[in-house]
Amino acid sequence: MRxxxxxxxxxxxxxxxVPALILIDGATRPGYSLWHHGAxxxxxxxxxxxxxxxxxxxxxxxxxxxxGLRRALPPSRSAVWGSSLLMxxxxxxxxxxxxxxxxxxxxxxxxxxxxxxxxxxxxxxxxAAGFRVWFFRRGW
Numbered sequence: 685m686r687x688x689x690x691x692x693x694x695x696x697x698x699x700x701x702v703p704a705l706i707l708i709d710g711a712t713r714p715g716y717s718l719w720h721h722g723a724x725x726x727x728x729x730x731x732x733x734x735x736x737x738x739x740x741x742x743x744x745x746x747x748x749x750x751x752g753l754r755r756a757l758p759p760s761r762s763a764v765w766g767s768s769l770l771m772x773x774x775x776x777x778x779x780x781x782x783x784x785x786x787x788x789x790x791x792x793x794x795x796x797x798x799x800x801x802x803x804x805x806x807x808x809x810x811x812a813a814g815f816r817v818w819f820f821r822r823g824w
Contacts, residue, residue, distance in 0.1 A: 691752025698745035705738045715793035724785040739781025746774035
C-alpha cells in the first residue's frame with residue numbers, strides 16, 4: 685500500500701501557508717487592504733515575487749493533496765469528483781501565480797482605479813470559483 689498521509693498533510697499545509705502569507709504580506713504593505721484589493725494584487729509591486737511563489741507553492745501542495753485524497757477515499761463518484769475539483773482549484777491557483785495581474789483599484793498606491801483587459805482572467809477565475817460554491821450548495 686502506498687503511503688498517503690504525507691500527501692494529505694499537504695492539504696493542511698496549503699490551507700495554512702497560503703492564507704497566512706497573504707495576511708502577513710498584505711498587513712505589511714502600505715495602501716493594501718484585503719477588504720478592497722484582491723490577493724492577486726499582492727503580486728504587483730517590488731515584492732510581487734513573494735505572492736507569485738506563494739500561489740505556485742500553494743498550487744503544488746493542493747495538487748498533491750488532491751492526489752492523496754484520491755488514493756485515500758474508496759472508489760466512488762464522490763472521490764473522483766472531489767479530487768478532480770481540487771485539482772482544478774490547484775491548477776487555477778497555479779495560473780494565478782504564473783499570470784501576473786495588472787495594478788488596479790488604486791493598488792499599488794498611485795495607480796489607476798481602472799481594471800484593464802489584462803486583469804480579466806482573474807475575473808473569470810473568481811466567477812468560476814463562485815459558480816463552484818453555488819453548484820455544491822445546491823447539492824448537485
